Each structure stands twice: as C-alpha cells, then as structure tokens.
Amino acid sequence: MAATTSAALSGGKIIAAIKASGVDYILSVPDIVTSSGLLAPIADDKALRLVRVCKEDECIGIASGLSYSDTRALILIQHTGFLDSINAIRGIAVDYQQPICMMVGLLQHDPEVAPRASPSYGVRIVEPILDDMGIAHHLINADADVGKIKPEIDAAYRESHPVVFLIGRSPS
Amino acid sequence: MMKREECFRILARHIKDEAVVATYSSAFEWDAIKPRALNYLSIGAMGLDSSHGLGLALGRPDRRVIVLQGDGSLLMNLGSLVTIAAVAPKNLVHLVAHNGTYEANGSHPLPEPRVDFAGMARAAGYAAVYDFADLEIFTQQIAHVLEQDGPVFATLRVEPSGPLTYDYRRIYDPAKRRAFKAAW
Numbered sequence: 001m002a003a004t005t006s007a008a009l010s011g012g013k014i015i016a017a018i019k020a021s022g023v024d025y026i027l028s029v030p031d032i033v034t035s036s037g038l039l040a041p042i043a044d045d046k047a048l049r050l051v052r053v054c055k056e057d058e059c060i061g062i063a064s065g066l067s068y069s070d071t072r073a074l075i076l077i078q079h080t081g082f083l084d085s086i087n088a089i090r091g092i093a094v095d096y097q098q099p100i101c102m103m104v105g106l107l108q109h110d111p112e113v114a115p116r117a118s119p120s121y122g123v124r125i126v127e128p129i130l131d132d133m134g135i136a137h138h139l140i141n142a143d144a145d146v147g148k149i150k151p152e153i154d155a156a157y158r159e160s161h162p163v164v165f166l167i168g169r170s171p172s
Numbered sequence: 173m174m175k176r177e178e179c180f181r182i183l184a185r186h187i188k189d190e191a192v193v194a195t196y197s198s199a200f201e202w203d204a205i206k207p208r209a210l211n212y213l214s215i216g217a218m219g220l221d222s223s224h225g226l227g228l229a230l231g232r233p234d235r236r237v238i239v240l241q242g243d244g245s246l247l248m249n250l251g252s253l254v255t256i257a258a259v260a261p262k263n264l265v266h267l268v269a270h271n272g273t274y275e276a277n278g279s280h281p282l283p284e285p286r287v288d289f290a291g292m293a294r295a296a297g298y299a300a301v302y303d304f305a306d307l308e309i310f311t312q313q314i315a316h317v318l319e320q321d322g323p324v325f326a327t328l329r330v331e332p333s334g335p336l337t338y339d340y341r342r343i344y345d346p347a348k349r350r351a352f353k354a355a356w
C-alpha cells in the first residue's frame with residue numbers, strides 16, 4: 001500500500017502552521033524523526049515556549065492543565081512514547097474529552113509505505129490503536145499535508161477532543 | 173507522625189483562590205474537608221497530578237496552584253520533579269502525603285516505604301523543600317510554605333488513614349471539571 005508520496009516535508013512550514021494554530025507551548029521528549037527539523041528550530045524560536053519533560057505521559061497532564069486557561073499546547077513525541085502514554089491518553093484525552101494535540105514521529109517508518117503496512121510492528125499498530133480509541137489522526141508525510149494542522153488543532157480546542165498528527169518522514 | 177486529615181484541615185484554613193489538585197485518597201479527604209469548584213480532581217492516570225499542576229501553574233501565572241499528591245502517585249512520575257524544577261513555576265506548591273502505602277489500592281506497601289521524597293525534590297532543584305513529621309511545626313510553617321516563591325515541595329509524613337469511601341463517579345463527574353474551568 002502506498003502512502004502520500006512527495007520528496008519534501010518542510011519543518012518551517014509545520015512550525016508556521018503550529019504558530020498559526022495559536023499554540024503557545026510545545027511539550028516534548030526528543031524524537032529522532034523530528035529532532036533536527038522541528039524540535040531544534042522550535043527550541044530557538046522565541047515565539048514558542050518549549051517545555052522539555054522527562055517522560056511522555058507528563059505532557060498529557062501538562063497539556064490538560066494548560067487547557068483550563070485556554071492555553072494551547074502541542075505535544076511533540078516519538079511513537080514509542082505515544083505507546084508508553086496510552087493510559088494517560090485514555091484517561092485524559094478520551095474519557096475526559098480534553099483537547100490534547102499530539103505530533104508523533106514514526107520512528108523507522110518508510111514514508112513510501114502506509115503506516116498500517118509498515119514492516120515495523122511498532123509503527124504498524126499506531127493507527128489501529130488510534131482508531132480503536134476513537135482519536136482523530138492525520139498523516140503528515142509531505143508539504144501538501146501541512147494544511148491539515150491548523151484546522152484540526154482549532155477543532156480539537158473548539159470541540160474539546162484529542163487529535164494526533166503522525167509525522168511520516170523527517171522534516172527538513 | 174501526623175494524620176493526613178489533620179494536615180488538610182490546617183491547610184484548608186489558608187486556602188483562598190488557589191487551584192488544589194488532588195487524587196485518590198487525598199482527593200476524597202480534601203474534597204470532604206474543603207468542597208469547592210477550584211478542586212481539580214480529574215487526573216486521568218495515577219501519577220500525573222504533579223504534571224496537571226504544572227500545566228495549571230503555567231497557564232495562570234497570576235494564580236497559585238497546590239498539588240496534594242500521594243507517595244505512590246509521585247513514584248509513578250518521579251521525572252516530574254525534574255521537569256517542574258527546570259520550568260520553575262513560582263506559583264506551584266507540591267505537597268506529598270507520605271504514608272508508605274498504596275492506600276487506594278488495598279494499602280499495600282510501597283516498594284521502599286522509607287524513600288526520601290524531600291531529598292529527591294532538593295536534588296531535582298526545587299526552590300524550597302520541607303519535610304514535616306510534626307503537626308505543630310506544620311501548623312506554624314504552612315502559611316509561609318504557601319506564600320513563598322516556588323516551586324515549593326513538602327513531604328507530609330502521615331499515618332495510613334482508616335477506611336475511606338471511594339466514590340469515583342462523584343469526583344470524576346464532568347460537572348466538576350466544568351465548574352473548575354468556570355472558576356479558574
């Protein structure tokens with residue numbers, strides 16, 4: 001099965017979309033897929049406040065606390081950290097219907113292959129888990145996908161529900 | 173050694189418009205002593221109380237946040253000590269009731285009940301750290317603990333409580349979350 005194919009995914013365009021979404025805080029544990037293309041420039045960007053956490057599930061609690069003052073946050077983690085945080089996501093994002101917005105790097109993912117068909121077991125199970133949990137998710141594999149970010153973050157905060165953006169290739 | 177309920181009754185005398193984050197046994201005891209819209213009780217996953225508290229504190233730097241965490245909960249999220257110390261919110265007070273047991277799950281002991289939480293918070297870099305085992309000293313110092321620049325950490329060395337009624341449907345009622353948001 002083929003995924004969206006295009007040569008490039010611009011980190012700068014993703015960051016511009018994050019800012020346009022009204023996000024103030026980035027909550028992150030480093031992820032090698034998004035390390036140089038997203039996290040490094042975000043760390044240098046004075047318009048975004050970066051909170052480096054020790055373990056990914058902390059991000060879910062912090063984002064929830066921030067949401068009560070209508071302060072927007074985006075969680076930037078690797079899919080292994082997403083899997084480690086499932087109970088927090090279940091409790092806070094799904095049971096409590098909180099606007100938890102996650103950007104999840106798919107480690108060892110081949111962007112020319114759909115995540116469900118990935119030879120990596122860890123990548124292959126991510127979308128089915130999100131489907132079972134009823135969490136909206138969007139594959140960001142190329143610049144053409146970046147336009148999904150702002151309307152989906154706006155909707156998550158307007159309607160109070162979680163959303164996940166799966167980063168399918170390392171942004172440049 | 174103190175009783176958690178006694179500590180909370182003394183704490184309640186000093187509460188104004190702070191958010192109070194509490195979970196499990198602490199949540200039931202606190203909400204019975206001081207029921208109010210600004211009690212934040214929906215944690216969603218054990219251990220994340222301190223992380224919710226950090227998010228609340230960052231979102232409203234003009235308001236103070238008090239976290240009432242259990243020792244078993246903090247053990248599940250020890251990294252949050254380092255995260256909170258690094259972010260250093262001046263408006264966060266982190267109180268941990270240390271009774272050495274997983275009280276809400278059958279009162280089984282912690283892997284090591286003698287663990288030194290205050291020492292960990294000090295090593296992580298909290299601005300101020302206390303370790304209370306005497307109710308008279310706690311009573312004398314709690315006003316200062318709540319007012320000083322944070323992040324402030326305090327261990328409350330308490331006895332395990334008697335049987336509590338755990339009505340989770342009541343404290344996790346969505347209406348409580350809506351009321352908190354309206355009041356925050």
